[in-house]
Amino acid sequence: MKANSTTHQAVKAALDNWADSYAKRDIKRLLACVVPDPDVLMYGTGADEKRIGLAGIQTQVERDWAQTDAATFILHDPAISAAGSIAWASADATFKVEAGGQAMAFPARFTGVFEKRDDQWLVAQAHFSLPAPDQEQGSSVPTA
Numbered sequence: 237m238k239a240n241s242t243t244h245q246a247v248k249a250a251l252d253n254w255a256d257s258y259a260k261r262d263i264k265r266l267l268a269c270v271v272p273d274p275d276v277l278m279y280g281t282g283a284d285e286k287r288i289g290l291a292g293i294q295t296q297v298e299r300d301w302a303q304t305d306a307a308t309f310i311l312h313d314p315a316i317s318a319a320g321s322i323a324w325a326s327a328d329a330t331f332k333v334e335a336g337g338q339a340m341a342f343p344a345r346f347t348g349v350f351e352k353r354d355d356q357w358l359v360a361q362a363h364f365s366l367p368a369p370d371q372e373q374g375s376s377v378p379t380a
Contacts, residue, residue, distance in 0.1 A: 239318040247316045247323045247350055250357040259308040261301050263294060270359045271351055279363040281331075281344065306334040309364070311346055321352040329364070343367060 239247065250269065257266035267290055270276055278287045280296055287296045300307055314327035329344040349361040371378040 237317055237319060239316045239323055243318045243323060244316045247318070247325060247357050248314060250350060250359070251311055251314060251325065251348075254359060255309055255311065258297065259306075263297060266297060267294060271353065273360070276359070277361045278359075279365075281364050281366045304333050304335045306332075308332045309344065309346070314346075323350040323352070323357060324348065325350065331364075 238244075254266065254269040257263075257269060270290060270293060272290060274289050276289060276293065278293050278296065279285060280287070280300075285296060287293045308331070310330045310332070311325075311327040312329060314325045316323060316325045318324070324347070326347045327345070329346045330341055331344050332339070332341045334340075343366070345365045345367065347363045348359055350357045351360045352358075368378045
């Protein structure tokens with residue numbers, strides 16, 4: 237069910253805080269946006285980017301930062317739904333990266349699950365993906 241206005245604004249603020257902490261490379265603040273559970277999960281866009289637990293997420297984020305001069309993700313008009321203390325969001329996104337003197341921007345997708353703990357919405361699961369570049373519009377499978 238679609239989140240009410242209060243929940244929508246609170247989850248959107250949590251998303252914005254998470255994205256801002258990533259862009260500013262603030263690992264302490266970024267990890268504070270995530271539930272501290274051992275089974276918290278984040279999928280990235282790379283084949284090896286399945287991270288479980290805070291240490292796994294930290295490893296991924298620090299790898300991202302080590303391989304870039306700047307990196308941001310922008311979530312475009314996230315759709316947010318909720319039931320009780322659980323919320324979920326989805327959005328088209330843009331990754332902007334500077335690496336090796338080159339600036340890049342590419343389309344992405346985001347889905348996430350949030351849990352409200354102590355009046356704070358935290359990321360419990362996140363998934364970033366990239367649209368298949370070899371899949372033509374109107375086709376359900378990529379071309380070989």
